[in-house]
Amino acid sequence: MLQEKGRFRIGEGEFRLKGYVQTFMKYRFLLANLITRDLKVKYRRSVLGLAWSVLNPLLMAFVITAVFQNFFKFAIENFVIYYLTGSLIFNFMTEATTAAMTSVINNSALIKKVYIPKYIFPLEKVMFSFVNMLFSAIALVLMLVITKLGWIGTPDALHIGWSALLFFVPMLYTLLFSLGLGLMLAAINVFFRDMGHLYSVATMAWMYLTPIIYPESMLQGSWVLRIVECNPMYYYVQYFRNLVMYDTLPGWDLNLICLGFSLLFLVLGLLLFKVKQDRFILYI
Numbered sequence: 001m002l003q004e005k006g007r008f009r010i011g012e013g014e015f016r017l018k019g020y021v022q023t024f025m026k027y028r029f030l031l032a033n034l035i036t037r038d039l040k041v042k043y044r045r046s047v048l049g050l051a052w053s054v055l056n057p058l059l060m061a062f063v064i065t066a067v068f069q070n071f072f073k074f075a076i077e078n079f080v081i082y083y084l085t086g087s088l089i090f091n092f093m094t095e096a097t098t099a100a101m102t103s104v105i106n107n108s109a110l111i112k113k114v115y116i117p118k119y120i121f122p123l124e125k126v127m128f129s130f131v132n133m134l135f136s137a138i139a140l141v142l143m144l145v146i147t148k149l150g151w152i153g154t155p156d157a158l159h160i161g162w163s164a165l166l167f168f169v170p171m172l173y174t175l176l177f178s179l180g181l182g183l184m185l186a187a188i189n190v191f192f193r194d195m196g197h198l199y200s201v202a203t204m205a206w207m208y209l210t211p212i213i214y215p216e217s218m219l220q221g222s223w224v225l226r227i228v229e230c231n232p233m234y235y236y237v238q239y240f241r242n243l244v245m246y247d248t249l250p251g252w253d254l255n256l257i258c259l260g261f262s263l264l265f266l267v268l269g270l271l272l273f274k275v276k277q278d279r280f281i282l283y284i
Contacts, residue, residue, distance in 0.1 A: 057140070064083050081147060081158065085241045094207075126179045158245060162247075163249050170237075232265075
């Protein structure tokens with residue numbers, strides 16, 4: 001009997017997992033349409049359109065470089081590349097989680113009319129931000145080429161090798177982390193609308209606790225380093241820079257830390273969203 005119950009439970013678990021996969025596949029076209037819609041809406045009536053995804057990070061990089069390298073005298077070789085590798089990952093996380101946070105509320109009219117799995121909306125916002133990041137990555141590639149040609153920066157200090165082909169690994173780690181955090185924020189924001197205001201302040205502090213515009217060496221010997229070491233984005237940015245700037249393959253320890261943070265937040269996000277989603281209709 002115990003074995004039968006055990007098999008039944010396993011079978012039920014497999015059936016439920018299969019059901020989730022079937023539900024996702026059923027709505028995959030809706031997910032693709034929502035992502036396409038957001039792309040069209042973002043660049044509607046824009047002359048340059050998607051080109052702004054490349055121009056915006058480039059212009060920001062030049063402004064940040066002019067301010068921090070000239071006024072604050074940060075001695076970082078190839079500061080433009082250093083900044084872009086950090087901001088590309090961090091801005092993706094910020095954009096994805098901020099959009100996911102309001103996704104359920106913003107689609108309340110649709111949720112009330114037809115049945116759609118509610119997780120589709122945070123997932124769509126995270127995937128849209130991921131696509132947008134891939135376009136923005138073109139700016140990084142352009143700056144890498146310009147630097148290696150010797151037009152700016154120090155070409156010899158930039159080590160681009162085969163490890164750069166693994167650039168997608170830290171992006172995927174950040175994607176899983178952002179999805180988990182986005183699901184948590186989306187669930188909380190339904191019941192606590194002030195979360196949006198608090199989160200904007202939190203992301204600003206979060207940015208300064210991530211070595212994006214200052215060298216990591218500044219943290220050595222400081223108590224702030226202990227806080228930074230609890231910051232998942234610190235490891236994702238470090239992973240990305242090692243691959244793209246320094247031609248260094250991260251070790252198992254860094255991979256386990258990145259994967260651990262990603263899976264932890266993804267599981268917590270899925271659990272919290274699943275527990276709270278049935279009550280969304282009462283508050284949206």
